[in-house]
Amino acid sequence: MIASFSDIFSVGRLGTDGIVVILVKSVVIVLALATAAAYLTLAERKIAARVQLRIGPNRVGPMGLLQPAADAVKLLFKENAAPGGRDKLLYLAGPAIAGGAAIFAFAAIPVSGLTCVGGQTSGSGCAGGYALHWDLIHVNVSLLFVLAVTSVGVYSLFLGGYAANSKYSLLGGLRSSAQLISYEMAVAFALIGAVILAGSLDLEKIVLMQHDVWFVVLQPMAFLLYFTAALAETNRLPFDLPEAETELVAGYHTEYSSMRFGFYFLGEYINMVTVCSIATLVFLGGWLPLLPFIHSDWLGGLVGVGWFLAKVGALLFVMMWLRWTLPRFRYDRLMSFGWKVLLPLGLVNIVITGAIVGLRAS
Amino acid sequence: MTGIIWVAGGLAALSALGVVFSPQPLYSALSLVLSIGALAVIFLVLNAQFLFVVQLIVYAGAVMVLFVFIIALLSPDREERFRVDARFAIGVTFAVGVTVAMLLAARNGITFNGNGFRAQQIGQASDPYHGFAFDQSDNGLVNTAGNVQSVGGQLFTTFLLPFEITSMLLLVSAIGAVYLTRRRRDPNAPVRRERALAREPQLEEDRIEVEVR
Numbered sequence: 001m002i003a004s005f006s007d008i009f010s011v012g013r014l015g016t017d018g019i020v021v022i023l024v025k026s027v028v029i030v031l032a033l034a035t036a037a038a039y040l041t042l043a044e045r046k047i048a049a050r051v052q053l054r055i056g057p058n059r060v061g062p063m064g065l066l067q068p069a070a071d072a073v074k075l076l077f078k079e080n081a082a083p084g085g086r087d088k089l090l091y092l093a094g095p096a097i098a099g100g101a102a103i104f105a106f107a108a109i110p111v112s113g114l115t116c117v118g119g120q121t122s123g124s125g126c127a128g129g130y131a132l133h134w135d136l137i138h139v140n141v142s143l144l145f146v147l148a149v150t151s152v153g154v155y156s157l158f159l160g161g162y163a164a165n166s167k168y169s170l171l172g173g174l175r176s177s178a179q180l181i182s183y184e185m186a187v188a189f190a191l192i193g194a195v196i197l198a199g200s201l202d203l204e205k206i207v208l209m210q211h212d213v214w215f216v217v218l219q220p221m222a223f224l225l226y227f228t229a230a231l232a233e234t235n236r237l238p239f240d241l242p243e244a245e246t247e248l249v250a251g252y253h254t255e256y257s258s259m260r261f262g263f264y265f266l267g268e269y270i271n272m273v274t275v276c277s278i279a280t281l282v283f284l285g286g287w288l289p290l291l292p293f294i295h296s297d298w299l300g301g302l303v304g305v306g307w308f309l310a311k312v313g314a315l316l317f318v319m320m321w322l323r324w325t326l327p328r329f330r331y332d333r334l335m336s337f338g339w340k341v342l343l344p345l346g347l348v349n350i351v352i353t354g355a356i357v358g359l360r361a362s
Numbered sequence: 363m364t365g366i367i368w369v370a371g372g373l374a375a376l377s378a379l380g381v382v383f384s385p386q387p388l389y390s391a392l393s394l395v396l397s398i399g400a401l402a403v404i405f406l407v408l409n410a411q412f413l414f415v416v417q418l419i420v421y422a423g424a425v426m427v428l429f430v431f432i433i434a435l436l437s438p439d440r441e442e443r444f445r446v447d448a449r450f451a452i453g454v455t456f457a458v459g460v461t462v463a464m465l466l467a468a469r470n471g472i473t474f475n476g477n478g479f480r481a482q483q484i485g486q487a488s489d490p491y492h493g494f495a496f497d498q499s500d501n502g503l504v505n506t507a508g509n510v511q512s513v514g515g516q517l518f519t520t521f522l523l524p525f526e527i528t529s530m531l532l533l534v535s536a537i538g539a540v541y542l543t544r545r546r547r548d549p550n551a552p553v554r555r556e557r558a559l560a561r562e563p564q565l566e567e568d569r570i571e572v573e574v575r
Contacts, residue, residue, distance in 0.1 A: 090392075139406070141510060144415040151423030155395070158427070162388075162434045170434075177431050181424060201510055 025136045026107075033103055037269035038068035044320050051324040078258035085165040086255070094160030094252075095260045098153060098267030102274065105149040107136040109277050110204050111308050112287040115301030132301065134287075141201040146278060147188065150233070150271060154180045157252045160264065164255035172251025175331065176235065182338040183232040183239075189346030190225035193353040194282045203278075207286035216283040221349050223283045225342055227315075230275040232338065235268065236319055238326040239334060276315040277308075284311045366407050374400035387433050395426045412509035 042057065042064065049056030057064035082091065112134040139145050154177055161173015194215045198206040206215075216223045232239035253264045280286055287304030329337065377400060380393030398421045406414040517525050 090388075139411040139414075141411050141415050144412070144419065148415045148418035148423060151419055152399075154423065154427050155392075155430070158430060158434070159392075174431070174435070177427055181427060184423070 022136070029106055029136060030103060033106055033270050033273065034266065036273055037266050038072060040269045040272065040316065041071065041265070042067050043316070044323075047317070047320045048324050051321070072262075075259050075262040080260065081257045082260075083165055083255045087163040087165070090159045090163035092260075094156050094163060095256065095263035095267075096156075097159070098156035099263040099270075101149055101153040101156065102267040102270035105146045105153075105274050106270065106277070108139060108142040108145040108149075108203070109274070109281070110135040110138075110142070110207070110286070111277075112301045112304035113204070113207070134301065134305070135204075138204075142203040143191065143195065143201045143206065143278070143282070146203075146274065147184070147191075150274060151180075151184055153267065153271065156264070156267065160256065161252035164252075166255050168250070168254045169252050172254065176252055179232060179235075179239065179334065179338075182335060183229045183342070186229035186338055186342035186346055187226060187233055189343060189350060190222045190229060191278075191282060192346070193219045193222035193349045196350070196353050196357055203281050203286075207281055207288060210285040210288060214283065214285040214288075219283065219349070219353070221345065222353075223279070225346050225349070226279060226283070227318075229338070229342055230279065231319065231322065232334070234271045234275055234319075236272070237323040238329050240328060272316060272319060273312065276312045276319070279315055280308060280311040284315075286311075367404055370400045370403040370407070373397075374404070388430065391426065391429045391433050395422050395430070398422045398426065410509060412513055 045067075046056040046064070048054075057067045060066040060070045110133070115132040115134070135142070137145070157176040157180070158173045161169040161171075161176070164170075194206065195201060197215060197218060198209040200206060200209070209215075231237075253261055256264060287308040289303065289307050374397050377393040377396035381390045381397065384390045384393060398417060402414045402417040402422070405411075405417060
């Protein structure tokens with residue numbers, strides 16, 4: 001028989017959290033990601049404006065801060081225009097997968113270290129208090145979990161492009177599938193170097209292994225490879241071929257409007273946050289501060305969240321900055337860059353890292 | 363925990379039926395993706411977290427994307443509705459028979475290993491390959507060593523030869539695919555630049571049209 005709700009959903013650490021904690025964490029994740037995505041659009045427009053010596057949106061609210069709210073209202077109340085010969089089920093499935101996979105992937109990302117509420121930290125546990133984990137689902141392969149769930153997001157781009165029954169959409173969908181599968185390899189290979197150093201696929205453990213020195217110092221090439229491949233994974237310039245507006249109108253979401261388009265938009269910006277979070281956790285020491293700081297008490301946990309957000313924000317800024325600096329790749333160049341440059345460099349990095357770690361261990 | 367296994371198992375079975383019975387090939391492929399995802403969830407609930415992740419990355423995230431890709435590109439027509447004839451009856455009988463036999467075998471604790479089929483007491487089934495006792499009352503046991511470590515260790519020690527042979531096979535098939543799709547060039551055919559020159563417009567109207575474009 002089913003004993004309780006938490007029993008039904010006991011996956012890894014989820015079992016020890018009560019239903020209230022699970023629900024609160026879920027709601028916080030969804031709301032935080034949606035808000036982050038909304039304000040990233042504003043940040044992008046502001047940064048674009050500054051790069052082009054303009055001012056940017058400044059009419060709605062003070063300094064344009066209510067612009068995302070106005071955009072959301074606009075998207076919600078817009079007419080749902082949809083092409084005639086579409087595949088009705090798949091046309092709806094596309095945006096649903098885009099938003100769902102992006103949010104679900106974030107469930108395994110720890111935004112701060114274990115915090116003991118009203119108790120003493122003892123080793124990796126918590127004596128006499130409530131052990132607050134700053135992630136929703138804890139699996140011991142959380143790095144791969146995030147990669148796996150985001151890799152399912154490929155279907156949203158392809159199905160959206162296919163179901164809309166439009167040639168621009170289809171071309172965008174095809175490009176995106178090929179590009180994402182190719183660069184997924186580069187992402188994985190770049191991360192393996194850091195994983196060898198940490199000796200774990202658990203994001204929490206990877207961060208704790210960087211207590212003395214961040215992996216970006218030990219693995220500078222892996223970090224660059226990962227960040228480059230991550231730009232392609234999130235369809236950002238200079239790799240935004242799936243929605244190259246000068247050639248394909250808007251790529252795979254040409255035929256989407258109103259909130260269906262909104263979900264693609266949401267998924268895209270949340271994916272940006274996710275890849276920057278992974279880069280932060282694996283290479284930039286996650287929630288660990290620049291200066292030594294006790295991070296296991298209540299306040300320390302919150303400070304950890306602050307550090308984490310600061311690093312993610314910095315990476316996001318670099319992404320937007322690059323968008324307005326670099327021109328777009330040509331499609332064949334994009335493919336050969338992924339397969340003939342990023343992938344071999346990733347392999348070389350793995351071999352060198354493995355050799356050094358093996359020699360030092362023996 | 364059992365609840366989620368039932369839901370995911372039911373979903374896996376339903377989507378497997380969808381693979382067989384959907385009239386459009388694209389929907390068949392997508393049903394297979396759903397089935398793979400449901401199986402992955404069962405792995406996750408059974409604490410085989412690494413298998414969950416590998417199932418999603420390899421099958422749902424890579425292999426099936428290519429399947430869907432190709433099917434959508436070739437966009438084959440709808441299949442005919444299946445007919446209930448002698449062949450259908452034989453197939454259904456065979457499938458149901460095998461399923462029932464497997465269910466019974468699993469129920470009675472019969473396992474298959476290198477020595478053939480063997481009946482074992484439930485809960486005492488020992489792994490014939492690596493010899494550690496598999497305590498079914500605690501499926502977190504494999505996890506204490508670490509899913510990744512267990513799988514990786516076996517892959518690079520016990521199963522090294524089959525593993526390498528499999529990768530060799532994949533390499534051979536990849537090379538074969540490249541060879542088969544290789545474009546054979548006619549040595550006498552004009553190169554692209556020459557072809558463009560050969561299409562030099564002869565009439566004045568043609569020339570104007572080309573320039574306007």
